Amino acid sequence: MFDSLIAYLDSIRARDPAPRSRWEILLYPGLWAVGLHRVAHWLFEAELYFMARLINHFSRFLTGIDIHPGAKIGRHLFIDHGFTVIGETAEIGDNVTIYQCVTLGGTNPANGVPGKRHPTLCDNVILGSGAQVLGPITVGARARVGANAVVTDDVPEGATMIGLKARSTLVPVETWLKDFIPYGTPCKEPCEPVGGSGGSRVEELEAEVALLKAQVAALLARETPEPEPTSTTPRRRSRS
Known part of the structure; x- marks a missing residue:
């Protein structure tokens, strides 16, 4: 015993x-x-x-x-x-x-x-x-x-x-x-299956977020109107 x-x-x-x-x-x-x-x-x-x-x-x-x-x-x-x-x-x-x-x-x-x-x-x-x-x-x-x-x-x-x-x-x-x-629970080991691209799921999601950010930036740049040119000719003062 x-x-x-x-x-x-x-x-x-x-x-x-x-x-x-x-x-x-x-x-x-x-x-x-x-x-x-x-x-x-x-x-x-x-x-x-x-x-x-x-x-x-x-x-x-x-x-x-x-x-x-x-x-x-x-x-x-x-x-x-x-x-x-x-x-x-x-x-x-x-x-x-x-x-x-x-x-x-x-x-x-x-x-x-x-x-x-x-x-x-x-x-x-x-x-x-x-x-x-x-x-x-x-x-x-x-x-x-x-x-x-x-x-x-x-x-x-x-x-x-x-x-x-x-x-x-x-x-x-x-x-x-x-x-x-x-x-x-394993530590320092993957808990999710590896994706087809060879990277982990987290890396795939980060790449998708970066791509979406680039697309949003391109759309904003396309829709923003160009500023009108300003005239450099000085105005004449009217004589009273």
Whole structure:
């Protein structure tokens, strides 16, 4: 048990440069939330639902993280900062990283019968801050969901999802094979497909703006009337 705790703390330290020691990680709210969830989930599976809910409410009060006792969580889940909601039928694999204000939400069945209605996260998934993953969908292994993205469809393995509604970006294999990408969003790498001209989308837009400015200047020059020539002959004064 002690060795598994050390391995868990080391896995968090490998993904977070802030802590100076393992003792500091022991104060993380995400670690406490996951630990208390293990107890609540054990009570939930034993059909002691009230006690499981009681521990869930205490954990939410203490950490600001709401994990339903029925959720299934694998090894080494790292919830950074907190304020996260994980639904009852959510399933989380190993070495998943979840940043602040993330929701693993469900869809409400029209017939009112409970069932699988929350997401399944495969191993090594990264969810950026504010991401909303909704419904009984599957997020493939090593997939990344960018900050504030809303995902309602299955995510392929290794894909990066951004936007509202989230769409996949073209990420090279050598990028998603990296061990860990903070916040689920690549830095210093293109997030949009490269255009046909070989430049990025931003460069294409800047070229279009420059062309439009030149066209507007040409139209203004064509419509501006030329100034009338002024006479240089001096006026004669009338004699009274």
